[in-house]
Amino acid sequence: MNEKNMVTIVVFSGDLDKTLASFVIATGAAASGMKVNMFFTFWGLKLIQREKARPKELDWMRRMFSFMVKAGPEKRPLSKMNMFGIGPMMMKKLMKKSNVPSLKEMLATAKSLGVKLTACSMTMGVMGVTKETLIPEVNNVAGVASFLADAKDSQITLFI
Amino acid sequence: MNEKNMVTIVVFSGDLDKTLASFVIATGAAASGMKVNMFFTFWGLKLIQREKARPKELDWMRRMFSFMVKAGPEKRPLSKMNMFGIGPMMMKKLMKKSNVPSLKEMLATAKSLGVKLTACSMTMGVMGVTKETLIPEVNNVAGVASFLADAKDSQITLFI
């Protein structure tokens, strides 16, 4: 693998705006022929968790944390100006008006372009995300060693 | 171009503290002879929008969003401890006391050192930023392909 041909992105924040930026870069790179890895960790895991997932096997604290941070691409907050959900609503409308695809569409595009989606095994327990509640698009569950192996051979590595 | 000689920075947050960090790295790298690209997207676009710009051709929602997020280097919030503007005020005073140049001065220094400033075309519509309201220092308006082309040849690529 030519190292100029790989991009690895840590999707940490899970915010609507930051996640959008990561998918624009990921799909742009994949469309131009680069190999792209997205590594979802911490709040980013909530993006690749099924909406309304109820991980029943978890203890009450994990269930509570899982309940407080909503799952799925439609429930992402903004990193600023969230204003109890008014900000994300406005941004989604402005995205539509500006012909920017939604997060859900970008996820589908990333998938169809062969972007590899990895869920961080270490933080899944902390965030109350179980393997069973992940969306089927996720390729694998792995730890930091897997991220480092990809990043070492990538020309572009970003933490978003 | 020797790849060891290029730095590409995505300026996403537009916060006073994060933007400062990006300009310290950009001007430091440029001063040491490296080629530097700064790619302004999302909230970062507000830094390179003229102060008190009133983009009249926009619809009411974009105008409202544009109004709520103030433009220009003097109006940047802090990423933490913003406290309705007290935090940034304190930090600006502490920067002055510590002989750290202001954001406005850093922008001028970056420009004089040949740092390339690019505005992200895709998110300009979302953020209510029009080409006419950008500061004259901006070199060009471009999309993710332009960022990727720069980043692929850069030894250091950061998302800030």
Place this chain on the structure above:
Amino acid sequence: MNEKNMVTIVVFSGDLDKTLASFVIATGAAASGMKVNMFFTFWGLKLIQREKARPKELDWMRRMFSFMVKAGPEKRPLSKMNMFGIGPMMMKKLMKKSNVPSLKEMLATAKSLGVKLTACSMTMGVMGVTKETLIPEVNNVAGVASFLADAKDSQITLFI
């Protein structure tokens, strides 16, 4: 030094979750034989400041700022859902349940694996952090030139 063998991380935010992510990457990389540099700047400096440090030689504004942003690994806020300290408390409990080491333990591990810890000289004044109040684990105090020198030879450079 083979450039595939170095990782440089800017620790900017100082949040519990983001700092954890940076230490997981740092210790993972160091454990696999890579050379790792962590450059602490802005809020990240508070992580490597001694707890309850009272930098007496500072003026009142720096003392106030230093007081408002608590020092040490035990006092880090969360980047989201901080809820006046309930969020970090929950996350620490969930980390323990998930067998994720605490920030304090990770700092010790990083140190024992030879990770280089550098405090950013430029922002120390702004954040009210003096050399005397840094924890002994810190290797050196340096500016952006030192960061750039490391980053230029690193295969992975992250801003966290």
